[in-house]
Amino acid sequence: MSVILITGASTGIGNLSAKALAAAGHTVYASMRDVEGRNADRADDLLAFAKHHRKDIRVIELDVQSQDSADRAVQAVLDDVGMLDVVIHNAGHMSIGYTEAFTVDELAHQFDVNAFSVHRVNRAALPHLRDRGSGTLLYVGSTTTVSVPPFLGPYVASKFAFDALAQVTAYEVSQFGIETVIVMPGAFTQGTDHFPNASHALDESITRAYSRLDPMLERYGDATEALFEPGSSADPSRVADEIVRVLALPFGQKPRRTVVDFTRSDVAEVNEANEASSRGFLTRMGYGDLLEVRQ
Secondary structure, three states, X not given: OOEEEEOOOOXXXXXXXXXXXXXXXXXXXXXXXXOOOOOHHHHHHHHHHHHHHOOOEEEEEOOOOOHHHHHHHHHHHHHHHOOOOEEEEOOOOOEEEOHHHOOHHHHHHHHHHHHHHHHHHHHHHHHHHHHHOOEEEEEEOOOHHHHOOOOEXXXXXXXXXXXXXXXXXXXXXXXXXEEEEEEEEOOOOOOOOOOOOOEXXXXXXXXXXXXXXXXXXXXHHHHHHOOOOOOOOOOOHHHHHHXXXXXXXXXXXXXXXXXXXXXXXXXXXXXXXXXXXXXXXHHHHOOHHHHOOOO
């Protein structure tokens, strides 16, 4: 069993994954902001779940927008149990609106939460994983980097950056025995706080200039629901189940990417083509070794 640190565990996929991983026997450090404040009830819920089911969930403070907080969280895990096996990058935030209407500061905030946060946590955790010569980085990405839907400009752009950081970091850490998996959830309109808590563009004058598109924006949820396969259960717990499955696979058998999607978007097929292209490109550069994790 592994010692796992997961970011953004207060709600949604992160919360479900923390419970599912603990139920599978792992020691889970479920991190979130403001554990003693606004997230106190959510922290208590995780601890109550662990106590009721006799599983090992430990709630820990981690603000992914702070390098000091990331450093303290990782060090707290190491001080507590002396090791860290898996980091799950799950924290994220969504913005909905017309791309032009988002200010540069709003875009910067979206990138800070969804992409730069990954780099902060990696910088905190990778020195330990490199010294050990083993570990797994698991990134909860998004199928939007393939499907590129409208009205989610800052979110999609930040998830592209998230994905790129994951890929390039994977090449480099592979030579230190560290595996990488990118789990790509599709759209989920229920069971997460992404849509209910989504931000909206601050520039109201630009937003009004796009008013002819308002009917499209207003039916975004219904349009997304219409993508689901008939009779399918688009439940985010399926993502948590996939994370549990992937982490149970032996060294060298974990997929580089895996998709949990009910929108029939052919993301897996696109991933396969992209993987073949990247593999050929790196091989022709003479960097084929970076594609294989060195044990």
